[in-house]
Amino acid sequence: MSSPIRTASRLLLAALAVCCVLPSQAAQLVRVGAAHFPPYTVRPESGADTGLLPQLVEALNQAQTDYQFELVPTSIPRRFGDFKQGRVDMAIFENPDWGWKDIPHTLVDMGLEDAEIFVAQKKPDRDQNYFKDLTGKRLALYSGYHYEFANFNADPKYLADTYKATLTYSHDSNLLIVLRGRADIALVTRSYLSDYLLRNEKVGEQLLVSQRIDQVYHHYALIRPQAPITGEAFGKLLQGLRDNGQMLKIFDPYKIALVPVGKD
Structure with a gap:
C-alpha cells in the first residue's frame, strides 16, 4: 500500500507533467501561405527555410505560445484559391489591390513598405x-x-x-x-x-x-474569416516584434522600411 506522502508526490508530479504539456496542446495552428516572392519567400516548395517570411514566422513562434504559425507552400496564381478553400489561413506581404478585393478577408497593416x-x-x-x-x-x-x-x-x-x-x-x-x-x-x-x-x-x-x-508596396496580412487568429490578435503580435526590435532586424538589411501602422 502506498503511503499518503508517496501518493501526494505522484499526484504532484502528474499535475506538473500536465502543466508542461498543456501549452503546446493549446497552441492553435495558423497556416501561412508561402508563394515564391523573393526576397520574402524563396522557393518554399523545396522545403528550404529561406527568405524573410520564414524568419518572420520563426520570430512569431518564439515570441508566444498561443499560436503555432506554419508555412504552407503555394504559388502566386494559386494562392487565391488556397485562401478561399481554407488550405491556408493567412496571406502575408500582400495588398488588397493585388486581386483580393472580392475575397472575404480581414486586413492587418504590417507597417512595412517596399x-x-x-x-x-x-x-x-x-x-x-x-x-x-x-x-x-x-x-x-x-x-x-x-x-x-x-x-x-x-x-x-x-x-x-x-x-x-x-x-x-x-x-x-x-x-x-x-x-x-x-x-x-x-x-x-x-x-x-x-x-x-x-x-x-x-x-x-x-x-x-x-x-x-x-x-x-505597403504590406498587409490578409486573414480568412474562419482563421483561428483574429486580425487584432495578429496585429498585437506584430507590434510586439516591432517593440523588441525583431522587425527591424529582419527587414532593415533589405531596405524594407518600417513605417507607422495605419499611416494610410
Missing part, C-alpha cells in the same frame, strides 16, 4: 529620362505580379500585347534578359535589387536604376 523600380542596361546616352515613357520599350516582368503602370492588370496576354512584355518567374532572369539586350527594362522590387547587387557587385556597374517608382 517599392517596385525600373532597371535598364546602362548606356552613355541613357539617363533618368529613359524611364519616363514606356511606349515601344520591351519589358521584362514577373508573371502574376500586379503592376501599377498596367493598372494592376496581370493578364499575360494583355501585358505581352500592350507592353511587349516577357514574363518569367525569376527576377534574376529578368535582369539577365535586360543585360543581354533582349528586353529594355525590367521591374524588380527594391528589396530584391538590394540583395541581388550584394550578391553580384560587378553587375551594378552595368545597370541604370530608376528614380521613378512604379508603386510603393
